[in-house]
Amino acid sequence: MNYKLLTSDWILTCDDDFTIIKNGAIVFENTNNNNSYNQIIDIGSKDDIVSKYPNIDIEYCGANSVLMPGLINAHTHLEFSANTTTLKYGNFLRWLNSVISNREELIEKATTELIDTQLKKMLQSGTTTIAAISSYSLDINSAINSDINVVYFIEAIGSKADMIDALFADFKAKLNTALENRSNNFIPAIAIHSPYSVHPILIKEVLQIAKEKNLSVSSHFQESDQENRWLNYSDGEFSDFFNNFLNQSKSLTTPKGFLEQFKNIDNLSFTHCAVANKDELNYIKKLNGSVIHCPKSNRLLTNNTLDLEHLENINLALGTDGLSSNNSLNLFDELRTALFLHTNIDLNKLCKKLLLSATNGGAKALGLNKGILAKQKDADIISFCLPNSCEEIEDLATMIILHTNHIDKLYIQGKQIELF
Ligand SMILES: [Zn+2]
Incomplete structure (x- = not known):
């Protein structure tokens, strides 16, 4: 089984409480086979996840990056x-x-x-x-x-x-x-x-x-x-x-x-x-x-x-x-x-x-097992970067809606999709 570990400045889990993780990381299955049904393995703060999975390469999504469910x-x-x-x-x-x-x-x-x-x-x-x-x-x-x-x-x-x-x-x-x-x-x-x-x-x-x-x-x-x-x-x-x-x-x-x-x-x-x-x-x-x-x-x-x-x-x-x-x-x-x-x-x-x-x-x-970044949810994930830093966690949702048109990376059931 292949795994992918992404880190970003912000992770919007989109769980029912709208939990946001600052400096977060996510690990998910990344098998590149059409029949595989890849899910999220773990999610949390960057420090915790990186120490928990020392053998997986870390991919940082960039300055002012956001990870959220597709x-x-x-x-x-x-x-x-x-x-x-x-x-x-x-x-x-x-x-x-x-x-x-x-x-x-x-x-x-x-x-x-x-x-x-x-x-x-x-x-x-x-x-x-x-x-x-x-x-x-x-x-x-x-x-x-x-x-x-x-x-x-x-x-x-x-x-x-x-x-x-x-x-x-x-x-x-x-x-x-x-x-x-x-x-x-x-x-x-x-x-x-x-x-x-x-x-x-x-x-x-x-x-x-x-x-x-x-x-x-x-x-x-x-x-x-x-x-x-x-x-x-x-x-x-x-x-x-x-x-x-x-x-x-x-x-x-x-x-x-x-x-x-x-x-x-x-x-x-x-x-x-x-x-x-x-x-x-x-x-x-x-x-x-x-x-x-x-x-x-x-x-x-x-x-x-x-x-x-x-x-x-x-x-x-x-x-x-x-x-x-x-x-x-x-x-x-x-x-x-x-x-x-x-x-x-x-x-x-x-x-x-x-x-x-x-x-x-x-x-x-x-009726889908998607829409939230959490363990055992489907690994449908997007990442993009805001044009500048966002000071308050409280403003993040508003800034994302105002400033996002296109995204940088997209994974569907753990597989990265070519966007261009
Ligand atoms: Zn209609």
Whole structure:
């Protein structure tokens, strides 16, 4: 067994207490074999670790260096990677109509090569794990072949009752292909598109598979005021959309009725929840579900912002959403936006919470043994250097979010990944 010993000026463990080690060191398994599943052996102060492991070479990460767990992007859509200026923002329905008009063209442009480039950029910006929601499985080869860990969510969508059998068959075929390719860093999972777009019977059938196979489950939920109004009153801007496109005049479920379908799922998450009320959030907590926050997407599509103070003890994860509703898949960009968006929380406290959401929180939402630098956790580790020294430990999280765009070194399951 090979071991690697890294030392740095700071180690952010991203454990639940946000423990930071000044002048720290970490030892992890570093076997360069594709089937090896390398974990962290030890972590602590530099002095302790170096004296405990005298036979391992020491690699120092540099002046003002930081080691932390690789970032976890808990929600993205790779199949929409070709969008830059095509889709329209500012109102959810305006966006949705532009997606429908341009979908074919965007999907066609999202070649394996283009998606591979985006995955590489994510690695360069410190992301070691993504949750990729796949609508068509056109991104599967990129997801399987990338160095990045992918939790690959096969998405169920369709609200027409007479289409359920066909949609379910298509879903199962895609899921089986994903399951056949399961590996250490390609983990199949199940997504429900949303409460308004998936028939309750289809949801039931799909969730039954998730329970049988113990797969993670995720759904968009309460993203916009329009969604909330449609689900509760079958009214508002969504009603024109449903009448015109699907000849449907009434919502098939209520927000609560939708959530009640998700009992007994081990790893469950709901993306957005920007307009979810207290009752709905309480129910998500009761389900032991996580909330995935996509602040930039919310600003662009709906201008609704999740109030982090309303989440109380609900696990929080962070996602970029796809390039269909973002200008970047860099999680440090997302963290910076969140820093400036949530003005009701003390700055340093907010930044710690956000870094936890992009590591520890993401791992909990997806059911992964990652997101924390601790013994026996997967050795998914990034290192980078701040531009200057940081005097107070208290300011470190804020300075990291403000000043980091790209990283220097990245290890996934103990193996160093070439970034450039
Ligand atoms: Zn999404």
